[in-house]
Structures are given as structure tokens and as C-alpha cells.
Amino acid sequence: MSAQPTCLPDHILVAAAGDSIESLPSSEASNKFGASFETPAGRKLVKPSDYMELISCMRPNLWASLADEVPAWVNEKRNKTSVERTLRWLDACLALDVAAGQNTLGVVVGGSSIEERKRCATEVSKRNVSGFWIGGFGLGENVEERCNLLNAVTDCLPSDKPRLVSRLGLPEEVLEGIASGIDLFDSTYIHQLTMGGFALIFPVDMVEREMQNGIFNDSAGDLTKINLRTTTYRKDTSRIVDSCSCFTCQNHTRAYLNHLLNVHEMLAQILLEIHNTHHYLHFFRSIREAIKIGEFDLFWKQFVENRRSQIAAAVM
Template structure:
């Protein structure tokens, strides 16, 4: 198995179009055009979707899987299954990226030490060492895994704590790189300290890693503030290797991240919106007749009673299964009836829409229209946050 990353197009402003190529064997190659996303999974599946549902959504070629979801019992029972993680989860046609902690729902847990990382499971807190993590990776055999990292979940950590985080993560990275056979992405740390972020990036870049992971969780509040913080790391990375960023899920996050040279994102935001009963309607290709003086919606809330008689699809013109076969009124009814089909249809639409958003971004970079469209996007939509409503939690997940 070999992994390569080629830049197809670059610009002076860090904008890049690339292709990640995974050659698994003579019969199977996976091409992942970037910027792109890894489908977020929970306990081994994309939330609300079966593998058949997922296969029906085009443009998804890679998934991210988290050890935190399997290790409530040590050793995880899944390690006894022959054939590796691809076969165990029925992801044999996908690039599988493996990490320790759940990037979409990164929770604060008890402290880490030089020997282990504390992780949150459905049966309480567990500890994972660098050696045991590598042992599990050799059993699971993912295509890529992120090195063990001391991720900080404190809002205001001390400088001493941040330095320890960088030192531990680099030590664990060296241990991971001593294991041959699986591609390793180095995790960058440094939290909100610019000097430590630079040190982490420079030291990680010296290692023979296949790519880099940046964590946008627990940083500043706005999209621009988070990107400015991550830029301290990005400016010190080689351009020839892919960069994956966690915690950048909103369209604003993605647009700003892409403009600074981030290649891969997760889809946890799609899950959050689906769980809240929202459907994506935003677009990078905006109509000229839209009034930029009036802020447009990025999503529609299907809990809203205004949709109870609305026989339109979730988004007119969308080619996803949900929009081709069902109406807003029907999905509104399913939500109120607490039917599981509601989130299946919403997730199908949101993930389809999300992956097509990345396709549109790639096309605009290729056509040299990205910055023009990005500027118009911010004029029309502004910077929006997830709407908080009393009905935003679906209790049957």
C-alpha cells in the first residue's frame, strides 16, 4: 500500500487544489480530490445511515474512525475480528482514517500523563498508551492513522501545560513512526500559544509523516479567529503534504480554511445539523438576484410549523434521494412523530449537499473564481452559528 499527495494547482494566497492517491493493491486505487472531507463516524458508522445508505451518496471516498468509540472494554472485542477495520465496519471501498479521540464531540476528561492519554467512552474514562495504540493499529490496519496526541481541552491552559502537550505529542509521534506499514499523520498541538504552535509545526515537519492534523476545537469563538490561530501552524508546514483540520465545520470555516491551504475537513457539522432537525440550503454558486443587504439562511429548521403543508423538496434542484422522493412537510411530520426515518432523510440530504459544496469549491479553484465567490458568500450569508431551539435535540439517536 502506498499513499501520495500531488498539488494540481496553487495560488499566491495559499489556495491549493490537490489529489490524495491511495494504492491499496493492483485492483483497488482510491483517489481523493482536495479540498474534501472525511465522513464522520460514530461507533463505526456514519450517524443515521447504514453502509447501503452511505454508498448511495456519491463523492464520499473516505471515512474517519475513532478508537474512543471502541475501547470501553480493553482489548476491544473488534480486535478479535479477522480482516481488519475495513471488513469489520463494511468500509472496504473507502479510505479509512483512524484517530484516538472523537474530533466531532471532543469532551474534557481527566488529565493525561507522559505514559497515557485519557479518553471518554460510553462506560467511563479509559487510558490508552502509545504502545497499545500502535498495537491496535497493527490489528485494525487502517489506511492512515493520526499519532497519539495530548490534546488540551482546557479553555485557559497554562504555558507549562501547553509545552508539555507539545513535548508528549512529539515523543508519541516518534514512537508511531518507528512502526512500519501504515501511513502516519502527525498531530499539531500548541493550543492558543503562537510560539508553541510554531514549535509543534516545525518539529513535526522534520519527521517523515504522510500529512498533518490540526485541531480547531477549544480555540476562539469566530471562524476568522480560529483560522488565524491555525495559521500560526499552517505557515510552517511544507506545501507538499496534506493537512486535515478538525473543528472547522460551518461553511464559513471551510471557506476560510481552504483559503489558508487546509485540504481535508470532517463532516461532524452535518451530524449536528441533522440532529437539530436542520437541512442545508447554502450554496457557493449564488444567484445574481439575491439581495446581499438581507442576510440569507444557510439552513432551514424542519421543526418549524410553517413547513407542515410545504410540499417542496428540502432544496429545489437538489439531486439527493430525500429531495427527489420526499417533501418538507413529510420530514416535518416525521420529526414530530419521532420517527427515525426523519434523521435518515435529513442526513442523506445534508451529507450529499456537504460533499457537493466541496466539489463546487474545487471547481471554483480550478476556474480561478474561488475568492470572488467566497466574498459574495460572506455578503449574502454573513457568519452564522447553529440555531439553538427547544426542539433541537432528537432523543432517539
């Protein structure tokens, strides 16, 4: 998902190690030879040469180099090791890349260490890469820590190459990332929501509404998502979002989706993904419009304030 206008096409395929191997990295088990992954067939060690073979088969628009991502709670020594391994694997991947880095996103890691994050970002920017994949987020860091780390990384990266961050998908996280200088976000958030039976419902069109007394008029509002599997929606004949123009909302009700989900019908995920993708892309269009008219900071501030009031009202 693109937050700011770039020279990239509307839709691109970005490959990363976790996607290519259909698993999650087990960084603590990684070693100097390669990254270790838990797969359905057991633990698998992937060397840079193995990874490049996978990449050549997939032929993505962009691909992230093999990296040693670590969670926020590891010590300084482990953070340093992750950076050294990631840089070494990046060099190995580039040496095997027939396109000589033309489609490569250099991965920036370093855990919760600002110094190691800066070191990694500075070193990766010296390589012949097309952009940057900022990894290691969503692994235990708190909000304040994440903002500081993102700012530290983006300050060390050139502004003329795209920056993608992984695992940040919540609306507030997206806005924080854009404020820190992030250009692209992965779309795994939508897939995870859809597979869980969740539908996005948060308001996304604040920029298009008239401003009254300096603030957005946001009379509508709700939480981020609803779980359509629950019995609450079994007889709910309303749309997921009344104002949504997607195919799902125009033709089906919450009750119908609840039924499809609970009888394990494949159509449920198809209809849900249509809505969630449409809703999420609308959110990004609103962000781009706010940037275009110079009101992103206002959009961000008002969006967060409205969301807090919505959550507080829901808890009461």
C-alpha cells in the same frame, strides 16, 4: 471532504483517537502515559500501544496519531506540555507502526499559543508522516484567533503533504481554512447536523451563476440550516431545497421529514443524511471550481458578504 485536488481517492476513512474510542478527549486528565477519554464505561486511559492496536483493527486509509489536545483557555505551560506529549506519543506510535508512517497524519496541537503551534508543526514535519492533522480547534478560540493560528501552522508545514483540520465545518470556517492552506476537512459536521434534525439550505452554486457588474447574482438565499423537528414544517409540502437534485428532495417534503423525526423513525436520519451530504459535497465542488478558474478569493468574499446580508435580513 477535500477542498483542493489531491492524489487521494474520492472517499477515504480517516481514524482519530476520538472516533476510535467513541468518546471525546478529556485533555486535562491526560498524563505522560497516555490520553484520558470519557467513555460510556467511564474514564479510560489510552496509551500509544493501546491506540495502535485499535488502529491495526480498523485498517483506515489514514490515521491521526494520539494527541493531547487542549482548549483555548489553558495557560502557556499547559500548551507547552500538550506539544511535548503529542510529539512523544507520535514517536511512540510511529515506532509501533508496521507501515512505518506510510498512512500516518502527525497531529499538530498547541492550544491558542502561536509559538507552541509553530514549534509543534515544525517538529511534526521532521517526522516520517504522510500528512498532518491540525487539531485543537473548535475548543473556545475566536474567529480572528483561529485564522492567525491556522496561518502560523500551515506556514511551517510542507506543501507537498495533505493537511486536514478537525471540528471546522461551517461554510465560513471551511473557506477560512482553505484560504489558510487546508486541503481536507472531516465530515463530522454532517453527522452532527443530521442527528440533531437539521437540514442544510445555504446557497452553494454561486460560481455557476452569471456574474453581473463584478458580483454574483444571488437572488436566492437563506441561513445555513433549518430545524425540521419544529412544528413550523409540519404542513410544509415544499422540498428542503427546491433546486436540490438529491434523492430526498426529489421524493419527499419537509412535512414528511418532520413527521419521521417526531415519531423517531430511523428513516428520518437516512433521508436527512442523504440531503446534507449531497448539499455539502456540492459546496465543495463549487469551491474546487472556483479554485480551478482562479476565482477562489472572489468566491470567498462574495459568499461571506451574501451570508452576512442573509443573516441580517433574517434578524430584522
